[in-house]
Amino acid sequence: MKNQLTNTEISQMLGEEALGLERETSQKDTLLFLTPAAVAENCELAGFEAEAISYLQSMANRIATDSNLKRLAWHCHYLLCCSSSFSRYDVRNWTPLTNLLGEFAGSFFLLIALSSVPHIRAFHQSRNIPESIARDTYSDTSLWAEDYKTKHGAWGISLHILPWLFNHLSGELYRLGRLQFIQRPFRQKFRAFRNRLNRQVVVLAEEGTRYRSDGQIDGTGGEFDPENGWTSRFLIDSDRVVGTPIHPIGMALCREVNLPLKMWECILTPGQPILEIHIPAGSPMDFDACGDSLRQAIDFFPRYFPDRSFQGFCCTSWLLNTQYQDWLSPTSNIVRFQREFYLFPTFSNGQSGLARIFDSDDIQDLSKAPRDTSLRRAVLDGIQAGGYLRSGGALLFPEDLDWEKQVYRTHFDECRLVTGDD
């Protein structure tokens, strides 16, 4: 392992700002977050097992006893945890340290992530966030460290995961039961309307998206439909909205609906706040537990963050690929989860979820990939038959949360929408 870092290497990694910061801020003799006690405390809060804790303590000691690595650790910690001008996404411009530190690079970045735990704890305590929710939330760091260990054989974090971890380490993301939630603007090209009388919801596509005849976005998975493809229309004036409906099973319909606004109110437009749903690894996404998480979120955010309003829940993911409705058993958690939401198409390449499904960022030869679960077998068979893997999106509004009732697909009344009959 090369462990002599020059100023040039540090500035190449972190930018000139880091060196400037060092000149402005006095060098610390002891970095508290690298002491054995602090590493143990931060790890325990994040749910690390004993073996990981002692590994990270020894790595922290290596950093603390090397003046160059200690400087670098302090810079990284300062930028991510203390600087108000640094965007965590700028981490993408950092150089992964693997050339310098080998397998130890991952643990270096993991210790930087863990160094933020005392900061986020102080914030959570100031908001009276229950201890169990705080700890469940921090456990995201240990889940990703386990993922790294599976792929690299040592406890650590890939550099590109650091910005994701700072979703929870900055107080934005919360784990409530099985699922994680984060308030974000709705970034999809759809609007949702609700019938004022029968409460039915319909999602309409924004103007100008080209769809294939199968209702997926043209080009998804590299497939185009020059002959039968068509483009969505969306027009709204003071009393009417005319647009392309999305069927809750996740496909755009090649027809137009005409909705009088005296009967239909707009309940979601792009840019409005929603709660994004994320599904952490670690255990199956038990169906009842997912419903319970959504109910918890409806209580949690108004109680602890009344300033973070939301119109509804939104999830986009590889596991919302509607092909799984046909490929997996109807009892699969993925299939059952999908059916509770208003699904919509998203653009994706043909490899959505591949890394998640085969636990590898770089699958070279699918013919040698394991076939030990029904999902893996279905995916391999689907691809072998000329198919591809797409992602998908899902919406759910709090008023409609009646878990297990498949509210949207059960009540979707295409005929009345098309005629605009109220």
Ligand SMILES: CC(C)(COP(=O)(O)OP(=O)(O)OC[C@H]1O[C@@H](n2cnc3c(N)ncnc32)[C@H](O)[C@@H]1OP(=O)(O)O)[C@@H](O)C(=O)NCCC(=O)NCCS
């Ligand atoms: C999301 C997740 C919890 C779903 O797992 P699950 O609850 O077991 O899902 P299902 O019940 O639908 O699984 C059906 C089958 O697929 C298998 N399966 C599910 N996810 C799998 C995965 N990521 N890799 C391989 N097989 C998987 C299950 O083991 C089961 O196999 P079986 O029928 O042979 O017993 C799981 O995929 C996971 O932990 N993924 C990592 C996190 C993730 O991808 N989150 C979404 C980020 S966008």
